[in-house]
């Protein structure tokens with residue numbers, strides 16, 4: 666991993682312009698960040714990765730290696746925020762407690778710094794970080810402390826209660842928490858107007 670240039674980014678390149686990507690874009694734009702998004706267009710993914718100070722990956726889990734190929738070495742030296750939930754094409758849980766999807770992603774981009782964050786909240790709450798006026802908690806996990814601080818600051822600026830969760834290994838527990846969120850919403854019929862908050 667290489668040292669990061671700036672702890673206070675002013676822009677974010679968002680790969681994925683679906684529910685999560687566009688909701689995070691809204692949250693960042695409302696708080697003064699310049700943002701650009703891109704979908705499944707490899708040349709534009711590379712150009713946008715070059716442009717962004719922080720890269721936000723908000724694409725389906727099975728698409729990660731295609732996006733990594735498209736980003737190429739443009740992602741080197743940058744923070745790559747992993748918003749993905751570990752779901753297979755059949756929507757089954759696709760990660761393990763021995764190695765998270767985020768650690769797998771870090772191995773795919775060894776010269777970037779992966780930060781797992783935002784996967785435990787529904788996109789409806791990403792523009793404000795809040796539900797019924799209460800800030801929802803998001804957790805940032807990364808092996809680089811400065812990168813964690815950067816993403817925690819970005820999330821707080823959106824309006825989230827953001828918590829430094831420690832090294833990237835903690836994504837082994839953040840990914841099941843994202844899965845539980847979906848199970849509560851869809852299997853337990855609670856809907857997406859729910860979210861987690863760490864009381865302390």
Ligand SMILES: NC(=O)c1ccc[n+]([C@@H]2O[C@H](COP(=O)([O-])OP(=O)(O)OC[C@H]3O[C@@H](n4cnc5c(N)ncnc54)[C@H](OP(=O)(O)O)[C@@H]3O)[C@@H](O)[C@H]2O)c1
Pocket residue numbers: 680681682683684685686703704705706710722723724725726728729731732735748749750751752783784785786787788789
């Ligand atoms: N939705 C939520 O509430 C939520 C919450 C937390 C985490 N997440 C996670 O965020 C990720 C995105 O979810 P979503 O709900 O936003 O999905 P979505 O609405 O289906 O959007 C997916 C986006 O990813 C793009 N994409 C697919 N393959 C790509 C590739 N190889 N390179 C670049 N872009 C690619 C798609 O582009 P095209 O339109 O061009 O195909 C689309 O813009 C998933 O991993 C999900 O688990 C979602």
